[in-house]
Amino acid sequence: MQGWEGVRAEVLRRIRARIWPPGALIPGEETLAGEFGVARATVNRALRDLAEAGVIERKKRAGTRVAELPVRRARLEIPVIRQDVEARGLVHGFELLADRLAPAPVPVTARLGLPEAAPMRFLETLHLAGGRPYVLESRWLNPAVLPHPAPDFARESANEWLVTHVSLVSGDIAFTAEPASPREAEVLGVPPGTALLVAERTTQGTAGPVTLVRLAHAPGHRVQMSF
Amino acid sequence: MQGWEGVRAEVLRRIRARIWPPGALIPGEETLAGEFGVARATVNRALRDLAEAGVIERKKRAGTRVAELPVRRARLEIPVIRQDVEARGLVHGFELLADRLAPAPVPVTARLGLPEAAPMRFLETLHLAGGRPYVLESRWLNPAVLPHPAPDFARESANEWLVTHVSLVSGDIAFTAEPASPREAEVLGVPPGTALLVAERTTQGTAGPVTLVRLAHAPGHRVQMSF
DNA sequence: ACAGGTTTTATGTCTAGACATATTAGCCAT
DNA sequence: ATGGCTAATATGTCTAGACATAAAACCTGT
Structure with missing residues (x-):
């Protein structure tokens, strides 16, 4: 399991398994990149996706933490x-x-x-x-x-x-x-x-x-x- | 205006100005990267964002074209x-x-x-x-x-x-x-x-x-x- | 203690180059 | 024509390294 989707899946698994419980600070991109054996940009892509989905919250310097109450987001398509x-x-x-x-x-x-x-x-x-x-x-x-x-x-x-x-x-x-x-x-x-x-x-x-x-x-x- | 947001803005402007009308094929990433003086990855980021927003449609080998009827997408946040x-x-x-x-x-x-x-x-x-x-x-x-x-x-x-x-x-x-x-x-x-x-x-x-x-x-x- | 400035650090973005992958377009044999 | 193989090509993704930026943490001098 490689690629940014693989990284996303593994991070999501750890969050769901409460290895990283709600509110917890997760390791930095550099660290994860090292652990998964991918470039930092790949980890970044995965984490950015999870942040967009509302699963994690990211702030510069402060790091990435698991959202306390994951907000679910639904998308509405408004056709003509x-x-x-x-x-x-x-x-x-x-x-x-x-x-x-x-x-x-x-x-x-x-x-x-x-x-x-x-x-x-x-x-x-x-x-x-x-x-x-x-x-x-x-x-x-x-x-x-x-x-x-x-x-x-x-x-x-x-x-x-x-x-x-x-x-x-x-x-x-x-x-x-x-x-x-x-x-x-x-x-x-x-x-x-x-x-x-x-x-x-x-x-x-x-x-x-x-x-x-x-x-x-x-x-x-x-x-x-x-x- | 540089960076991927700048590229996105310029592409969006051209679409709205009908320089690239609905249904039209727009230049490839390589070409745009050359024109804007940025790396292809930066153009890719911009176009990926527009595709997610429903403004353009992308297919491998076939290229990128302007959506015929832009579907508007709204996001609903479902809180507890x-x-x-x-x-x-x-x-x-x-x-x-x-x-x-x-x-x-x-x-x-x-x-x-x-x-x-x-x-x-x-x-x-x-x-x-x-x-x-x-x-x-x-x-x-x-x-x-x-x-x-x-x-x-x-x-x-x-x-x-x-x-x-x-x-x-x-x-x-x-x-x-x-x-x-x-x-x-x-x-x-x-x-x-x-x-x-x-x-x-x-x-x-x-x-x-x-x-x-x-x-x-x-x-x-x-x-x-x-x- | 405290306000203000400085350093540190994690994320955000960019580059140049590379390989992967999905389609399309072209070609050839039937 | 038609079916199937092959090559061409645009997007998708990855890497390694760099600089930018925001915010927390650490100093100051008062």
Whole structure:
């Protein structure tokens, strides 16, 4: 068992076997390299990987120690909605329900870091999967990121246009469960108050805040991730 | 701007500027190393990072190409519930509501890959944040992973004991929105049918399937992640 | 004791060169 | 054409050595 994956496996084994218990300082890279008969860079690669996984914590000069409470990290892949639907073997479609320029509510501008009541493009898109309502997308879009002439969001969904044409840099997502509002109930074709999985995303681009979007999913939707 | 982060930034800039459009083959490591005046290993580090982020796709012999539809990846950190509560500045507590050995329902054994109706430990724990119900944890636990004598889950929550004592290897999480069942409503102190954010996790360990747990969160709970 | 600067040290990164490995592309025989 | 072998090539990884950097530890002088 050699190579950086071998080193990682052996270090992980020792941690799990409590040879190096939680909180303990493990030997330095030089030492381990000597013991395993590999170069220090190889040990470094292995330990860096374990640090990324949250198993160990590394600090310059202070050394490497086993994490006290290993934090598990799961990765969520956020596809374009069309891909998401097609991956389920269904035909994707969408309807543009609203498209207007309006002063954005304060909570929206605040979360994006824009001046209060800045005029923004509001887009409401209902995505369909196999002809049935799939998710209601309510989006506030910073008009500064749009080119002239602006794209036709009735032809290409805002969701997809943004991913392919705007350089998204960072952002965050939050999932909540909420009862369907009258509007959501009507559009999605469910009784008001139905439990909906709601995702709220904000994204920042290279040229400032891009968009805040709320995705209200039809009942039964699962967001799946693995680790 | 030098170093692998500099290389990554420049490559990313060219991709965003469509100098290298989606689907395009980008120059090889050797070429880029020459152009940027760094060693090939440095370019490799930068490109490996971009590949991990989903911006480019790499294959041996075939080279590196820009991803057609960049999939955004967000990382979720799954803390121990106690940490989660304490991070919100609240006092954590819990009550063990049920603890029994029972044949697990078929959907449970099936998802974990255990024989049908295998006897499993069923644990129901209500976690409290600042004295108020926070999340109801319903867990099926493979008794094979427990030592003798078994730990006292009334003292240390199963959630925390598992993280620190069992080597978890892989697993998956799914989030859904569900109406509170009568049981959940009663325990969490909400009206039946209230929209709850439910997380379902399965985990596999080195020595086989470990646990399947359902976490029904109190209303208003947000699961937050960033990218 | 204590604040401030200096040394030490473990990790972070880089280089140049090498070999390993997975595919693709080309070639040849059928 | 088609199947199968072979060579070419881009990425993956490793080595040995070097310098950079951050933070702890060790001195100072007051």
